[in-house]
Amino acid sequence: MALRIIIGLVLTVVAFAIAGRRLWWLYRLGRTGQPAPERIEAVREHPAQDAETQVTQVIGQRKLLKWSVPGVAHALTFWGFIVLILTIIEAYGDLFSRHFSIPLIGTWAWVGFLEDLFAVAVLAGIITFAIIRLQSDPKREGRKSRFAGSHTGAAWLVLLGIFLVIATLLIYRGAQINTGDFPYPKGAFASEVVGHWLHPLGAANHGIETTFILLQLAVILGFLIFVTYSKHLHIVIAPINVLFARRPNGLGPLQPMRSNGKVLDFEEADPDEDVFGIGKVEDLSWKGMLDLATCTECGRCQSQCPAYVTGKPLSPKMIILELRDHAFAKAPYLLAGSDEARAALPDAVKTEAERPIIGDGDAHGVIHPDELWSCTNCGACVEECPVDIEHIDHITGMRRYQVLVESAFPTEAATMLKNLESKGNPWGMGESKRAEWITELDFEVPVVDGPIGPEVEYLFWVGCAGALEDRAKKTTKAIAGLLHAAGVNFAVLGPAESCTGDPARRMGNEFVYSMLAQQNIETLNEAGARKIVASCPHCFNTIAREYPQLGGNYEVIHHTQLLAQLVADGRLTPVSPIEEKITYHDPCFLGRHNRVFTPPREIMEQVPGVQAQEMHRCKERGFCCGAGGARMWMEERIGKRINTERIDEALGTDPDTISTGCPYCLVMLGDAVAAKKSSGEAKETLEVVDVAQLLARSIAVPAPAPASPDGSESGGSGAA
Numbered sequence: 001m002a003l004r005i006i007i008g009l010v011l012t013v014v015a016f017a018i019a020g021r022r023l024w025w026l027y028r029l030g031r032t033g034q035p036a037p038e039r040i041e042a043v044r045e046h047p048a049q050d051a052e053t054q055v056t057q058v059i060g061q062r063k064l065l066k067w068s069v070p071g072v073a074h075a076l077t078f079w080g081f082i083v084l085i086l087t088i089i090e091a092y093g094d095l096f097s098r099h100f101s102i103p104l105i106g107t108w109a110w111v112g113f114l115e116d117l118f119a120v121a122v123l124a125g126i127i128t129f130a131i132i133r134l135q136s137d138p139k140r141e142g143r144k145s146r147f148a149g150s151h152t153g154a155a156w157l158v159l160l161g162i163f164l165v166i167a168t169l170l171i172y173r174g175a176q177i178n179t180g181d182f183p184y185p186k187g188a189f190a191s192e193v194v195g196h197w198l199h200p201l202g203a204a205n206h207g208i209e210t211t212f213i214l215l216q217l218a219v220i221l222g223f224l225i226f227v228t229y230s231k232h233l234h235i236v237i238a239p240i241n242v243l244f245a246r247r248p249n250g251l252g253p254l255q256p257m258r259s260n261g262k263v264l265d266f267e268e269a270d271p272d273e274d275v276f277g278i279g280k281v282e283d284l285s286w287k288g289m290l291d292l293a294t295c296t297e298c299g300r301c302q303s304q305c306p307a308y309v310t311g312k313p314l315s316p317k318m319i320i321l322e323l324r325d326h327a328f329a330k331a332p333y334l335l336a337g338s339d340e341a342r343a344a345l346p347d348a349v350k351t352e353a354e355r356p357i358i359g360d361g362d363a364h365g366v367i368h369p370d371e372l373w374s375c376t377n378c379g380a381c382v383e384e385c386p387v388d389i390e391h392i393d394h395i396t397g398m399r400r401y402q403v404l405v406e407s408a409f410p411t412e413a414a415t416m417l418k419n420l421e422s423k424g425n426p427w428g429m430g431e432s433k434r435a436e437w438i439t440e441l442d443f444e445v446p447v448v449d450g451p452i453g454p455e456v457e458y459l460f461w462v463g464c465a466g467a468l469e470d471r472a473k474k475t476t477k478a479i480a481g482l483l484h485a486a487g488v489n490f491a492v493l494g495p496a497e498s499c500t501g502d503p504a505r506r507m508g509n510e511f512v513y514s515m516l517a518q519q520n521i522e523t524l525n526e527a528g529a530r531k532i533v534a535s536c537p538h539c540f541n542t543i544a545r546e547y548p549q550l551g552g553n554y555e556v557i558h559h560t561q562l563l564a565q566l567v568a569d570g571r572l573t574p575v576s577p578i579e580e581k582i583t584y585h586d587p588c589f590l591g592r593h594n595r596v597f598t599p600p601r602e603i604m605e606q607v608p609g610v611q612a613q614e615m616h617r618c619k620e621r622g623f624c625c626g627a628g629g630a631r632m633w634m635e636e637r638i639g640k641r642i643n644t645e646r647i648d649e650a651l652g653t654d655p656d657t658i659s660t661g662c663p664y665c666l667v668m669l670g671d672a673v674a675a676k677k678s679s680g681e682a683k684e685t686l687e688v689v690d691v692a693q694l695l696a697r698s699i700a701v702p703a704p705a706p707a708s709p710d711g712s713e714s715g716g717s718g719a720a
């Protein structure tokens, strides 16, 4: 017994010392990151929501269970280890007393049953994991495997470790049944089976009991050390990462640029003192560092990334792993307390410390520029990540540094930025052109000139594409016609409207973004805008969720939400049948980023004759058109075009029409359809339209309404 106690305690002290040292090292490394007071503030503000997220996402495994087979296997393993904490308590108790049982519950049959049930469940879970890993072996599947690029050797070691935890547990419990030391009279069915097997060994069961209790503790303690040195650290820190992530799902507005925790003021910023985005790994905030340490290398993000899927060098998983490996390799440099200590470091550490974060093969950068600039900001990676890693923050941070400090970005995007600065729109058109679409209507649309009167219910934010791009202008006219037909009193800013700044911000040019945003907020405030309806999801997202950071607070709605409401209220009645098979493409910044999935579908459901059919990748799993993240303004030279990939999927449903709710998607998908038509792969009649255009086609032309007090008519659709 004394030997049992001594060995058990020595093992425990050694393991905790090694694991504790490693955790302290990780903590110090995380502390080299920038402060992130806004994350602490957010947790303080929403304790109930955060508690719910911990319950549903961490304990309930909500995100993991979206992938049914691996999700169930993970949930069984996770829940199993929670229940098996009881067996660890019992193993430690057994060190000191052969007849140990947990006070109160330690002899209840159902507790013994539950422990064995979850021991078996964990075994089932790890067998499933092993099969999944064999089926998606990156050596055979190459890029297609979601484990491509992951450290697969460590994953196999962990599976072996978990197997040993369960095996040693069942063996010592089986031996205890034979020695009379087992606390549960019945219920522990799996232990009883093992006990039955061991029974012929007679008195040797005493030795087996002691040996396997110690082996059980040794395996668990070895596992504890291994966890702190591997991707399985997520077992400990995933709940913390989830706690400090944005709600919901880690997706949300981009954060303003911060230096030492304070929002950067461009007029007062000092390039020598302040941090401009992420130019080195220690420019990440501690939350960014926590992201790196939390990655489980599961590859779910990679498998959903449109850039990765279409053969580009970007993988959101590899961005995290490349930054993590670099941070760990540079850590001795970051943690060295003095110049002397840094000078004494091995050359390999000093070389790592000098690596640029972005650089091509010649520059030995941590991340290749083609990875950085391939991102469309679609959010599929963040949505999918079970531990709420926020890849877009990392990518945006690095883009900010490249644009603002290095002036290094795809040259073709320079024209767009110049046009935004000089003309307020990406095409560089004159501001008077913004109101030209109005002249093509057969009714008046008031253009705001001074404060908006109380009779104006909505300010219609048209957006650059909606005002200036020919295909998107058709949507704009359809929306205006529908609002007019429904008797909604609305006005537009016309020439006073500028780009929201979204393309500049998503590209990393926070300076141009804040210039445009402040100008727009001033215009909106002078007009006294309260309720805004936006037709472009990028404008919708920026005004609704990012302008509040600069003091612009408005009630913003997307046109599909407003139109769906008008149909539901009976103010718009689609009557003309559209006998077509129509597949709806979810715009990323409407669907995934802002959770508007239902209204566009509700509109389509109300149009008689429409046979709506979903693509395989839809709603939360919608696949990007390729335009977001300022990609609309960059060449797509590597791999398959993302819009072509999306249209190939749409063609799989044999549609007559593809509908959407975003001018960017309209243009990107329209271009891909045109290419398919010219190669004979799509029927000539196939078209891409906005849901508003569909509704406008089907809408009844109401009887002329009586003239309103200002003399204008409120009837007649005028829809395009």
Ligand code: SF4
Binding pocket: 301, 304, 305, 306, 307, 308, 314, 315, 316, 374, 375, 376, 377, 378, 379, 380, 381, 382, 391, 392
């Ligand atoms: S935001 Fe979209 S494109 Fe960018 S890394 Fe994530 S999944 Fe890939």
Ligand code: SF4
Binding pocket: 294, 295, 296, 297, 298, 299, 300, 301, 302, 316, 317, 320, 384, 385, 386, 387, 388, 389
């Ligand atoms: S970032 Fe998230 S989804 Fe991607 S590999 Fe890591 S844990 Fe998995």
